[in-house]
Amino acid sequence: xxxxxxxKARYTAVPGTDAEYGQGAIERCDLRHRExxxxxWLIAVxxxxxxxxxxxxxxxxxxxxxxxxxxxxASPEEEEAVRSGKIELQH
Numbered sequence: 001x002x003x004x005x006x007x008k009a010r011y012t013a014v015p016g017t018d019a020e021y022g023q024g025a026i027e028r029c030d031l032r033h034r035e036x037x038x039x040x041w042l043i044a045v046x047x048x049x050x051x052x053x054x055x056x057x058x059x060x061x062x063x064x065x066x067x068x069x070x071x072x073x074a075s076p077e078e079e080e081a082v083r084s085g086k087i088e089l090q091h
Contacts, residue, residue, distance in 0.1 A: 005049020006074040011039040013067040025061035032089040
């Protein structure tokens with residue numbers, strides 16, 4: 001876990017679709033994750049942890065008629081919370 005890169009993934013659902021579809025995409029990509037607010041997850045990925053690459057991967061796991069992900073780096077505070085165990089990721 002210590003060598004993992006912590007990213008933040010935000011899912012925006014298309015109005016009128018099942019917003020839980022984003023959770024399924026996270027699970028289909030087999031990522032360690034924790035939802036930290038509604039439709040925002042911290043995810044642990046292998047280095048180099050390119051946010052643009054993971055955004056493409058997550059968006060490939062969802063039908064664009066349902067919604068889309070935006071992925072960026074987690075804040076230093078979020079990264080520390082994961083590494084210290086304050087935020088526990090699930091698989």
